[in-house]
Amino acid sequence: MSKIGLFFGPEKGSVHRVAEKLAAAIGEDKVEMVSVNDASYSDIDKFDKIIFGISTVGKETWDSEYSNTDWSKFFPEVSKADYDGKVVALFGLGDHVTYPDHFVNAMGRLAKELAKKDAKIVGSVDPDDYEFEESEALIDGKFVGLPLDEDFDPELTDERISNWLKSIQAEFGF
Secondary structure (H helix, E strand, O other): OOOEEEEOOOOOOOHHHHHHHHHHHHOOHEEEEEEEOOOOOHHHHOOOEEEEEEEEEOHHHHHOOOOOOOOHHHHHHHHHOOOOOOEEEEEEOOOOOOOOOOHHHHHHHHHHHHHHHHOEEEEOOHHHOOOOOOOOOOOOEEEEEEOOOOOOHHHHHHHHHHHHHHHHHHHHOO
């Protein structure tokens, strides 16, 4: 079995901690952690099974003309990769209290970019157990991946990860 590419950014912080939890739950021997800070499309091309972890940053970043975040640098690389025959899952971090109108929007933007490349995205999540107003990550009435709020709902993270991993287990073969 080939390893699962688990791409995350930024390298320190909540997304990294969640990525480590996912790797531990899947089995660290089955996962290769890849920081998007140092990655390119050729890193994506090495994997048939990919998990992308992204956080939605505050209004000051999405209003700026150029963002200097890890993901803003890596996003163009996502478009260059070949997704033929690959399975992709997403998790996104957001803040449903401070930014209820933009909850996990970055995950939605990433999913839309992947859809342009005909990526097979799995792991949608029902929004019923979440509090928020709007989200670009809602596609056909479901979150396109696993939404998490480490700022205001950290006590829900482990159970949400466990349930989500069960939902993608067959596609990812772990």
